[in-house]
Amino acid sequence: MKKYDLFVIGSGMAGMNIANRCASKGLKVGITDELPYGGTCALRGCDPKKIMLAATELRHFATNLEDRNISDIPEISWKAAMKSKQEFVEIMPAKLEKGYEKNGVETFHSSARFIKENQLKVGDEIIEAAKIVIATGAKARHLDFPGGDLTLTSTDFLNFENLPKSLIFIGGGYIAFEFAHMAARYGSKVTIIHRGERPLENFDPFIVEQITKATEELDIELILNTDVSKIEKSEAGYKVTANPDGNEKNWEAEVVINSAGRLPAIFDLDLDKGNVKFTQKGIVANEYLQSTSNPNVYVAGDAAATDGKPLTPVAVMEGHIVASNILKENSKKPDYSAIPTVVFTSPAMASVGLSEEQVNQMGLDFIVKKNSIPNWFTAKRLNEKTYAFKTLIEKDSGKILGAHLTGPHAEEVINLFAMAIKGGLTSKDIKTMILTYPSASSDIVYMV
Incomplete structure (x- = not known):
């Protein structure tokens, strides 16, 4: 059995900040992640997405100015953008692990499960820690209808070697809109199917109206008030069946993307064995981001059931707060006001x-x-x-x-x-x- 002052599950921005800061103050720290080190933002979300968007932003400006200052709209290449993105992403895990080693943080590359309140099984190792941090982020919500497992995720989208000629997004939130705009400008035919009356439900309706018009002007088909009932393989790739207005209707595309939201990635941790209370929204924590049922456990980022938005800057802030509360016995509380x-x-x-x-x-x-x-x-x-x-x-x-x-x-x-x-x-x-x-x-x- 290996013993630590602190063990962190998850190597995204929250977990990284907690592990490195606590190690720098003399604590014996270990960290594990079943995925490459770096978390969603650096490897599968914010950063690679923005790299892929750069060329589409250029094309957007050029298209707007075609009748004025620009004679030709530049061609943009998915393959070239993907190459640029990969050059950024591929160096990140090793770079981060090297940083952990420099700071004295012991690294693991396995899933973790609770055995007792202060014990974990990490791969084949039994880990005992005075404090445990859960910073496992979030993952795509499971689509609970026939063929739901045939969909791909935003992670898959950002790793396409060749962009599919046609795409259907199930769900009309920010992931669908960002990737739909990207795919349409790279030349794909895109459809968004959303169960609600309006897309982007967490944003202001007046502003959403404006972006909806811009989306439709990109020839992105936006289907609202429509629940998908099944997905099947077809000659075109996949057939999506839904029942708008009580009438069955089908859409076909080469690939279907699950953009129906994300849930905290905590449900495989055997939290009950660790006496860690949780809901579908995440781990229940007090104002210090400490588990309400197991005071030796802290949580940060998307894994937490707090008022914080599922954003990287929020995870970073919560990471700093958790580190302070471990080192100084609950000295800080998060402030979720004015977060853009x-x-x-x-x-x-x-x-x-x-x-x-x-x-x-x-x-x-x-x-x-x-x-x-x-x-x-x-x-x-x-x-x-x-x-x-x-x-x-x-x-x-x-x-x-x-x-x-x-x-x-x-x-x-x-x-x-x-x-x-x-x-x-x-x-x-x-x-x-x-x-x-x-x-x-x-x-x-x-x-x-």
Whole structure:
């Protein structure tokens, strides 16, 4: 049996920060992951996705400007982009493991399961640890209908050697929209089938309307209010059957992608044997990210049932907090206010703070400012037809309660609103700022 002061399950951004920081303070630390070191963001999500999107962003700008400044729209190559992405991804696991070894963290490459409250079985090893951290992230939700196992995931999508000529996405959340925009610009025929009345349900309806129009203009077929009932193999690849309006209908594509959401990757850990309470949303934790049923266990990232959004920066923050609470006996609590989130379509859609529905539920007296603004200079210079905002401002104080955007550089501009909310800036504060012009960020003066 091997004994540790701390053992971490999961080597994503949260687990990495916890392991390295605690080891640097003298704790004997071990870490394991059944997948290559690096986690979803570095290897299967955020970073490789953004590399693959770079060429599509260029094509998007060029298409908008074709009638003005550009004579030819550049061709973009999936294979070339994939090569660039692989060059980034392939070096990451070994680089991270080398960092662990330098910091004195002992590394394992196996799944972990609880045996007792403070014991794990990791591969063939029995591990005993004073503290255990669960930072296992999330994985695709299982599709519980006939043929659900025939679907691929976003991880598979980002590893296609050749992009399929046609794709169907089951589910209309951010993964579907980001990858649908990407695939369409690389030349694939794309369909999104979503069970709800509107896609991107966690984002502002007015802003979603704008990005939905942009999506349909890419010839992406968007099917709403439709539950898929089965998937079968066909000559084209796969046939998806659904029953919109009570009438059976079929769609066919070379590949079907499961984009119906993600669940915490905790259900194979034998948590009951470790006396670790959990729900479908994740491990139940107190305000210090400590298990409510086993005080020797902490949790960070998507594995936790907290108010935090499933975002890498949230996992990083929670990782730092867990490390502090292990080293200094519950000294810090997470702050989930003013955390921006982005859907990396082209153009991007971004949000921070409260939604209009949330502000109404809180009973606050507030002002809504919203507009579609393709006539503003930021959009006109790029010939961008999709540019809109909605801001929520508390009437008495003038403080910014929430901001929701789509348009050029929305993924950057939203950070200014995040800082404004975090710093308690008012509408008047923003209006009296001197900002660079012409720039997308200077538009915030007119959005509040």
